[in-house]
Amino acid sequence: MITIIAAIANKNALGKDNDLIWDLPADLKRFKKTTSGHHIIMGRNTFESIGKPLPNRTTVIITRNKYYKAQGCIVVHSLEEALKIAMTDNSPFIIGGAQIYEQALSIADRLDITEVHHSFEADAFFPNIDLTNWKEDTRINFEADKKNKYNYSFVSYSRK
Secondary structure (H helix, E strand, C coil): CCEEEEEEEHHHEEEECCECCCCCHHHHHHHHHHHCCCEEEEEHHHHHHHCCCCCCCEEEEECCCCCCCCCCCEEECCHHHHHHHHHHCCCCEEEECHHHHHHHCCCCCEEEEEEECCCCCCCEECCCCCCCCEEEEEEEEECCCCCCCCCEEEEEEEEC
């Protein structure tokens, strides 16, 4: 089961200047809990914005650069190659960025989306979720609080 996991603000905003544009500790906690023990597949820019392999996960980086190396990570050159590496995992996660999400949307089985209910200036965007192909399974809404500055929702989709 291939799952795309992403946090998306209004107008499908993902980030700006290769960085997150909001701080939402509840989303980071959910991301850690959900992806721990699994393969996480990402593009090189996403990896470089994180800066290191995440603990308790197998980090798979997709890059066109044939000479790219990252200590503690597996480097591949296509989404197909990344998925072959992750075949031993019954639930690998695709964690970004925008180009990788675009490629993966047609093959993913699930979407695990955090909707951040706020508008931000962005230069990276999540592809549109076509509801003719996806069914919303669960939605849990949260109000902003002391730790989480914005209203947000955890939303899960499955392929129809």
